[in-house]
Every structure is written in C-alpha cells, then in structure tokens.
Amino acid sequence: MKKILIIGGGFGGLECALGLANQPGIDVTLIDRTNHHLFQPLLYQVASASLTAPDIAQSIRQILCDASNVTVLMDEITQLDAAEHTATSATGHVHHYDYLVLATGARTGYFGNDHWAQHTLCLKSLADAQDIRRTVLTNLEKAEMSTDPAERQRLMTIAIVGGGPTGVELAGAFADLMNRSLRNNFRNIDTTVLRIVLIEGSERILEAYSQDQSAYARRRLEKLGVNVRCNTRVTDIQPQMLHFKEGEPLAAAAIIWAAGVASSSLTAQLTTPTDRGGRIAPLPDLSVPGCPHAFVAGDLVSLLDAKQQPIPGIAPAAMQMGRHIAKIICKEISSRDPIDVAARPAFRYTDKGFMAIIGKNHAVVKSGGIELQGFIAWLMWLFIHILFLVGFRNKLAVLLGWAFAYLRDNPSARVVAQAVDLSRIAPANHAK
Numbered sequence: 001m002k003k004i005l006i007i008g009g010g011f012g013g014l015e016c017a018l019g020l021a022n023q024p025g026i027d028v029t030l031i032d033r034t035n036h037h038l039f040q041p042l043l044y045q046v047a048s049a050s051l052t053a054p055d056i057a058q059s060i061r062q063i064l065c066d067a068s069n070v071t072v073l074m075d076e077i078t079q080l081d082a083a084e085h086t087a088t089s090a091t092g093h094v095h096h097y098d099y100l101v102l103a104t105g106a107r108t109g110y111f112g113n114d115h116w117a118q119h120t121l122c123l124k125s126l127a128d129a130q131d132i133r134r135t136v137l138t139n140l141e142k143a144e145m146s147t148d149p150a151e152r153q154r155l156m157t158i159a160i161v162g163g164g165p166t167g168v169e170l171a172g173a174f175a176d177l178m179n180r181s182l183r184n185n186f187r188n189i190d191t192t193v194l195r196i197v198l199i200e201g202s203e204r205i206l207e208a209y210s211q212d213q214s215a216y217a218r219r220r221l222e223k224l225g226v227n228v229r230c231n232t233r234v235t236d237i238q239p240q241m242l243h244f245k246e247g248e249p250l251a252a253a254a255i256i257w258a259a260g261v262a263s264s265s266l267t268a269q270l271t272t273p274t275d276r277g278g279r280i281a282p283l284p285d286l287s288v289p290g291c292p293h294a295f296v297a298g299d300l301v302s303l304l305d306a307k308q309q310p311i312p313g314i315a316p317a318a319m320q321m322g323r324h325i326a327k328i329i330c331k332e333i334s335s336r337d338p339i340d341v342a343a344r345p346a347f348r349y350t351d352k353g354f355m356a357i358i359g360k361n362h363a364v365v366k367s368g369g370i371e372l373q374g375f376i377a378w379l380m381w382l383f384i385h386i387l388f389l390v391g392f393r394n395k396l397a398v399l400l401g402w403a404f405a406y407l408r409d410n411p412s413a414r415v416v417a418q419a420v421d422l423s424r425i426a427p428a429n430h431a432k
C-alpha cells in the first residue's frame with residue numbers, strides 16, 4: 001500500500017481525493033483544519049445574509065464516505081519535512097507519506113501590514129462571513145437606537161477595500177440588502193442611505209476583465225448607490241478609521257479587507273523558492289522542484305498556461321490540478337516502475353472563464369473571447385451556481401428555498417446568534 005497524504009480539503013485537495021478513491025494499492029489520508037469543504041464563491045451571500053453557513057459547506061467526511069481507502073482527519077499541519085516525507089500536525093501527530101499533495105489554498109494578505117487584520121474583517125472562511133454579517137447587522141441595530149448623527153453615520157458606513165470580484169460582489173450584495181430586503185424593517189434609520197464605499201488602489205475595478213466590463217460594473221454599482229473610489233490608496237487602518245494617501249480619512253464601523261491574498265505559510269517549508277505571495281512555481285507536472293513525491297494544487301500554485309498567462313486562483317483551476325495529480329499518482333502506483341518525472345504529463349489548464357455578479361440581475365462573464373454583461377450574464381451566473389450547488393449539496397429543497405427568498409428579496413439568514421456588546425450605543429431617543 002502506498003500512503004498518499006493530502007493536506008487541504010478545498011477544491012484542489014478534495015478533487016484529488018475523489019480521483020484516488022477506491023483505487024487499488026492506495027491508502028489516502030486527507031487532513032483539513034476544518035471539518036467541511038467550503039463553496040467559497042458563495043461566501044459573500046453568507047456575509048450579506050442571503051444564505052446560511054450550512055448552505056455552502058458540506059462535511060468532508062460525508063463527501064468521502066464511500067471512498068473506503070480514504071481516511072479524513074480534522075487537524076492542522078504545521079510542519080513539513082520533504083526529505084523525511086513527514087508532515088506534523090498541531091496535535092503532535094506525525095504523518096508519513098509516499099506522496100504528498102499540498103492544497104492548503106490562500107489566506108488573506110495585507111501587503112506587509114499584518115496589523116491591519118485586527119481592525120478589518122476579511123472573507124475567506126465561514127467564520128469570516130459570519131463575522132461580517134454579524135457586524136453589519138448589529139451596526140444597523142445600534143444605529144437604530146443611536147441619536148448621535150456622527151455615530152449613526154459611522155455605524156451606517158461599510159468600507160470595502162479591494163475592487164476585485166470579492167469586493168464588487170460584496171458591495172452589490174450589501175446594496176441589494178439595504179435597498180430591497182431591509183428597507184421597511186427599521187423605524188429610526190433609513191437603510192437605503194447606508195454608505196457603501198468601495199476602495200480600489202488602481203484605476204479601475206475588476207481589473208481581470210476588459211475596460212468595458214469594468215466600466216459597466218462601476219456604473220451598475222453606482223446606480224445601486226455604492227460610492228466607488230478608484231486610484232485610492234489606503235495608507236493606514238486604525239479602529240473604525242481608514243486613512244488614504246490623498247483625501248480625508250473615512251470613519252466606518254465595518255471595514256472589509258478584500259484587497260490581497262497570500263499563500264498558505266506551509267509553502268515556505270518545501271525547499272523551493274516561492275514568489276512574493278508565497279506561491280510555489282511547480283514543474284509542469286505540478287510536482288515541487290527537487291521533490292518528485294510532493295505535488296501542489298490550487299491557489300498556492302504559480303504557473304503559466306499554454307498562452308503564457310498566469311493560471312488564475314479560481315475553483316476550476318484547483319479542481320483540474322487535483323484531478324491531474326490523482327491521475328499521475330494512480331498511474332505510477334499501478335505501474336510500479338521507478339518514477340520518471342520527465343515522462344509525466346504536463347498539466348494543461350482548460351480556461352472555462354470567470355464571472356462576477358454585481359447585485360441582483362447583473363453580472364459580467366468573460367470566457368475565452370466571449371464577453372457578456374447584464375441580465376443574460378446574471379442568468380448564466382445563476383444557472384452555473386445552482387448547477388454547482390445541486391451537485392455539491394444534493395439538497396434541492398435548500399436551493400429552492402434560497403432561490404425563492406432571493407427572487408422575493410427576502411433573505412432568510414438574518415439571525416445573529418452570537419451575544420453582541422451593545423454597551424457603546426448613545427442614549428436612545430424614541431420620542432419622534
């Protein structure tokens with residue numbers, strides 16, 4: 001039996017495990033620090049109270065329950081020793097492997113200003129999405145009770161730093177929440193005047209899309225009431241306060257950081273250089289240079305496609321890599337010949353395009369030479385995500401419930417379960 005250790009049950013790791021499932025001579029251990037596989041593309045809907053956490057996550061153990069050769073462990077790997085073929089976890093367990101698949105994804109990056117993390121919210125995990133939702137909803141509750149206009153203004157300002165897909169999707173979703181879903185829910189505040197400020201350092205949002213599509217996205221967001229500020233560099237972040245290279249500071253009770261990603265810190269432990277984001281440039285077969293038994297998949301890979309374009313950090317790329325690695329491992333184990341790295345097939349990325357939603361009914365899609373925007377693009381987005389989720393959750397009822405609430409502007413995920421500190425609210429004046 002050959003031991004395969006997969007670290008990370010995200011899109012790359014899970015797809016690799018599925019490719020190795022029930023294969024003869026293969027004993028797989030998949031380790032993830034969470035117990036669930038997360039559908040990150042819909043995280044922003046949890047953050048903006050449209051979906052609940054279980055709608056977009058599924059137990060890894062459950063997904064792999066029919067794979068009798070796969071053991072799933074919930075643990076965090078903290079150390080790798082490529083020479084010894086071992087990985088050590090936070091709980092002190094040492095795992096030996098014949099093949100390693102490192103698929104630990106990306107984390108939020110702050111361009112060297114890691115201290116900004118304590119004053120900002122980010123969107124990478126379910127806990128992050130729930131933090132954003134709790135903060136935004138409780139800020140509105142506080143604003144409803146506050147009689148201090150400056151305090152209210154601050155509580156009713158959401159600043160989103162980063163005009164990439166995550167920032168754009170969040171801004172559009174919050175605008176929809178305020179303009180449609182919550183508009184009749186409060187008595188002292190008007191949610192439609194809530195300030196959503198989208199801050200982008202470069203000259204346009206959605207830089208991966210064409211000029212026309214970014215301009216379209218900006219127009220759509222502005223129509224929804226979002227204040228889009230391009231060419232605006234953040235120089236410092238203090239509690240509930242953003243400072244810029246030029247212009248006045250911005251007071252915002254919710255500051256969401258959607259501007260940078262950095263690779264998982266484990267990549268630094270594989271004896272190969274990483275790029276500035278901590279990503280590894282593997283050999284064409286996705287193995288780590290100098291470590292033929294170690295592969296990397298997903299967001300921590302830095303690789304060019306056949307057109308010499310960087311392969312994007314998106315779910316289809318991670319899945320394709322996971323499948324490619326599984327095929328190589330299966331072939332090598334079944335043939336039992338000595339490993340010949342040069343004979344391994346190179347990974348070929350199939351670009352299926354990407355899309356971003358800009359509030360309800362509008363999206364941009366870029367796929368090969370095709371560019372779409374508007375309602376048709378939004379329908380495509382809806383169709384693809386529903387299709388994905390049906391396969392993923394296998395719970396049509398949940399989906400129909402979501403689709404119904406979504407279409408009727410009546411999202412179901414507004415309950416804040418955690419205890420909230422309401423002590424810092426100005427005295428209420430309910431006599432109107």
Ligand SMILES: Cc1cc2nc3c(=O)[nH]c(=O)nc-3n(C[C@H](O)[C@H](O)[C@H](O)COP(=O)(O)OP(=O)(O)OC[C@H]3O[C@@H](n4cnc5c(N)ncnc54)[C@H](O)[C@@H]3O)c2cc1C
Binds near residue numbers: 031166
């Ligand atoms: C908000 C957001 C929106 C997105 N939207 C889209 C979209 O619309 N379309 C799209 O295609 N892509 C989208 N992406 C990107 C996509 O989700 C990623 O490209 C994809 O998840 C990468 O897969 P991965 O396997 O590399 O990493 P992940 O899916 O992030 O999985 C990594 C796994 O590793 C685990 N892990 C990390 N470190 C350790 C450790 N030390 N020990 C054990 N386990 C560990 C994590 O818990 C996680 O489960 C989005 C991402 C985000 C954050």
